[in-house]
Amino acid sequence: xxxxxxxTGAGSGIGKxxxxxxxxxxxxxxxxxxxxxxxxxxxxxxxAGFAVPCDVTEESQVEAAFDRIAARFGRIDTxxxxxxxxxxxxxxxxxxxxxxxxxxxxxxxxxxxxxRAAWRIMRGQSPQGGRIINNGSISATTPRPGSAPYTAxxxxxxxxxxxxxxxxxAVNIACGQIDIGNAHTEMVSQMxxxxxxxxxxxxxxxxxxxxxxxxxxxxMAGLPLEANxxxxxxxxxxxxxxxxx
Numbered sequence: 001x002x003x004x005x006x007x008t009g010a011g012s013g014i015g016k017x018x019x020x021x022x023x024x025x026x027x028x029x030x031x032x033x034x035x036x037x038x039x040x041x042x043x044x045x046x047x048a049g050f051a052v053p054c055d056v057t058e059e060s061q062v063e064a065a066f067d068r069i070a071a072r073f074g075r076i077d078t079x080x081x082x083x084x085x086x087x088x089x090x091x092x093x094x095x096x097x098x099x100x101x102x103x104x105x106x107x108x109x110x111x112x113x114x115x116r117a118a119w120r121i122m123r124g125q126s127p128q129g130g131r132i133i134n135n136g137s138i139s140a141t142t143p144r145p146g147s148a149p150y151t152a153x154x155x156x157x158x159x160x161x162x163x164x165x166x167x168x169x170a171v172n173i174a175c176g177q178i179d180i181g182n183a184h185t186e187m188v189s190q191m192x193x194x195x196x197x198x199x200x201x202x203x204x205x206x207x208x209x210x211x212x213x214x215x216x217x218x219x220m221a222g223l224p225l226e227a228n229x230x231x232x233x234x235x236x237x238x239x240x241x242x243x244x245x
Contacts, residue, residue, distance in 0.1 A: 009083030011038030030069035056110030089146035129172030181235030
């Protein structure tokens, strides 16, 4: 019997690439996102792909979406908590508070609500258990200049990951996190042209094929539940991350 994964933010970027990788690997894939047409395009009419439009910040929509996916495929084995957004770089006193709230709602509250819905189903299904993989980002440990909202939410995701990894032991649920650096998607295309560095300069940065991220998530999801990748860092090799800022 094929395993089932739910992928949020599945209509574009990392979510799209990951959904396509899991479909190719024979998984059932529940695709969650705001744009129905984008989700349907990823599913491409495949029986194993189930597009469920959903706003991850709305509790009732999230609960209904996960119930629909579980009903369609019989169970949920994995959640890739991927949906996220950024905020234009700026000093904190120049940022719109509404942008902060939107970033927190999508990146943090959305991840919480989706993990909560998946947990409820995984805890109650037979055999019990499953896996949650959170998309943390390099910003979960190291900020870029002017990135207070995004970085704060991604640091918080690390706390969520650790807590769920601990609590999950009692109910056979594993939780891990993938921290991604400069995967080439629409969201990071500006890095090729140039992006602000810690020293105030603007320089282009190396990127990597987003397929490497999809392959990494596929590896994490394929482990038996007694094994867990708690944190994985997948990044463009030459990006200015491990050197001094």
